[in-house]
Amino acid sequence: MKNIYSIVLLIFTLLGCNQKIDNLNDNIITSDIDNFWNAYDKINATKDTIQQIKLLKTLFLDKASEGQKKMIQARNYSEKEYLNTINNFPKFWTSIRENTLKAKTIDEELSIGVDKLKSIYPQVKPAKIYFTVGALRSSGTTMDSLVLIGTELAFTDKQTPTEEFPEYLSHLRNYFDSEPGENLVFLNIHEYIHTQQKTTIGNNLLAQTVLEGVAEFLAEKALNTRSPNPQIQFGKENDAKIKSKFELEMFSPNVNNWIWNSANNEFGMRDLAYYVGYKICEEYYNASEDKQKAIEQMIQLDYNNENKLIEFVEKSNYFSKPLKTYKEVFENKRPSVISLGEIKNESLNVKTNIKTLTINFSQQMDTRFRNFQLGSLGEENVVRIKEFIGFSKDSKSVSFGIEKLEPSKKYQIIVGSGFRNTQGVPLIPYLIEFNTNEK
Structure with missing residues (x-):
C-alpha cells in the first residue's frame, strides 16, 4: 500500500488546505528526482564503470536529501544495485522518466481528500514527503515522521515495459498493470494514516493486520468511497474461509502468508490481511456508539501491546471465540x-x-x-x-x-x-x- 502518491497527501495535511501551494511545497521535496536524471544521463554517456560509480556518487548520492538517504537506508540500496538497474533496464527508465517529473505538479488535486481526512480525525500531525528514486524495491515507505516515495515504481502504469526484467522482478508486471495513479487520493490517505499511528510494524500477524486494516477502513470512511484494492471485495465474498485460516496463524510472528506476499496461495489473492484488518475495524466501528471516539481509538491504538490489541479486536466481535483460545492453540502447535x-x-x-x-x-x-x-x-x-x-x-x-x-x-x-x-x-x-x- 506504500505508494508514490502518499507523499502529496501528507503535505496537505501537514500545512493545512487553506495555505498556499507555495507553502505546501516546502514540505514536499522533489530535488532527488532531478539529481537522479542528471546522474543517469552522465552515466549513460560512458562505459567506464569506475567513472559511472563516481558520477552516481557526486551527482546523486552525495546530493541526496534527508528522505533519499532514509530510503537508501530503509531498503539497503547499494551503488552496485543502482548501476545494475540503470545499465540493464534502459527501456524501463526511458518509459518512466516523464512520469516521475509529474511529482512536482500533483499537490493541489489531493487537497480535497486531505480535508476529508481532517474532518474525521482533526488531530493530524505534520510530516515531510520526499519523492525519491530507488532501485526497484520500494514504491513507498515511512521512516520516523517522513514519507518516502519510490517514484521509479510509484509512477509506473500499464505502458511501463518489463521485458528487460529478470525473474525476481516478474511480480512488478501485476503492480504496473494496477495503474497506481488512478487511485491516487485513496492510496495517499491510507499512507497518511500510517504516519499518525504509533508504529507501522506489528510484532505479530494480528498486530500488522489491524494497523493495516485501520488505514484501509478509515481511508474509506474519510473519502466516503469503496476501497479500490481487490482484497477487500474478495474478502467479503470469501469471509468464512479466510477467517478460519487466519485464526490458525493470527499470533504468528511471521506475516509472510498474509501480507506482502504473492497471489501464489490457496486463495489466489495476495495481501488478505488487509481485508481481515479492514473487517475487524468495520465491525468495531459499527458496534461503537461514539464513532468519533472509535476512529481515535483505531489510530491511537498501541498495536504491539498484546493486551490492548486483544481488547480492541474482541470488541469487534469478528471472531467467534476469545482470542486467548486461538493463542493457546497456536502456541501448542509450535515446535521447540x-x-x-x-x-x-x-x-x-x-x-x-x-x-x-x-x-x-x-x-x-x-x-x-x-x-x-x-x-x-x-x-x-x-x-x-x-x-x-x-x-x-x-x-x-x-x-x-x-x-x-x-x-x-x-x-x-x-x-x-x-x-x-x-x-x-x-x-x-x-x-x-x-x-x-x-x-
Whole structure:
C-alpha cells in the first residue's frame, strides 16, 4: 500500500488546505528526482564503470536529501544495485522518466481528500514527503515522521515495459498493470494514516493486520468511497474461509502468508490481511456508539501491546471465540528446541575445540527455513555460524559449523522463529547460552 502518491497527501495535511501551494511545497521535496536524471544521463554517456560509480556518487548520492538517504537506508540500496538497474533496464527508465517529473505538479488535486481526512480525525500531525528514486524495491515507505516515495515504481502504469526484467522482478508486471495513479487520493490517505499511528510494524500477524486494516477502513470512511484494492471485495465474498485460516496463524510472528506476499496461495489473492484488518475495524466501528471516539481509538491504538490489541479486536466481535483460545492453540502447535548436540545449554565449562552446533527439535522441520538472532549481549558475544551443514534425514535436527570459540568467554545465540515445522508453524525462539573454559 506504500505508494508514490502518499507523499502529496501528507503535505496537505501537514500545512493545512487553506495555505498556499507555495507553502505546501516546502514540505514536499522533489530535488532527488532531478539529481537522479542528471546522474543517469552522465552515466549513460560512458562505459567506464569506475567513472559511472563516481558520477552516481557526486551527482546523486552525495546530493541526496534527508528522505533519499532514509530510503537508501530503509531498503539497503547499494551503488552496485543502482548501476545494475540503470545499465540493464534502459527501456524501463526511458518509459518512466516523464512520469516521475509529474511529482512536482500533483499537490493541489489531493487537497480535497486531505480535508476529508481532517474532518474525521482533526488531530493530524505534520510530516515531510520526499519523492525519491530507488532501485526497484520500494514504491513507498515511512521512516520516523517522513514519507518516502519510490517514484521509479510509484509512477509506473500499464505502458511501463518489463521485458528487460529478470525473474525476481516478474511480480512488478501485476503492480504496473494496477495503474497506481488512478487511485491516487485513496492510496495517499491510507499512507497518511500510517504516519499518525504509533508504529507501522506489528510484532505479530494480528498486530500488522489491524494497523493495516485501520488505514484501509478509515481511508474509506474519510473519502466516503469503496476501497479500490481487490482484497477487500474478495474478502467479503470469501469471509468464512479466510477467517478460519487466519485464526490458525493470527499470533504468528511471521506475516509472510498474509501480507506482502504473492497471489501464489490457496486463495489466489495476495495481501488478505488487509481485508481481515479492514473487517475487524468495520465491525468495531459499527458496534461503537461514539464513532468519533472509535476512529481515535483505531489510530491511537498501541498495536504491539498484546493486551490492548486483544481488547480492541474482541470488541469487534469478528471472531467467534476469545482470542486467548486461538493463542493457546497456536502456541501448542509450535515446535521447540529440545536439546543441543555437542553443547549443553547454560553450561559454564564448554570446551573451546567445539566446531559444530547441532540443534534438536520436537517436530519435523521445513528444511527451507532457518534463522538466528543476537542475544542480549550483542554481536561481541554471539556464536558465529561459519557454514550450514544440513538437516538430519528425519528433519528433526540441524547442524552448523561454528567459528573457533575463545576461552573464558560467555556466548549467546537465539534460534529464531524463522525456523518452522512442515506445516509452516514457527519455532518458539530458544536462547543458547554458555561459558567456555579457560583453555
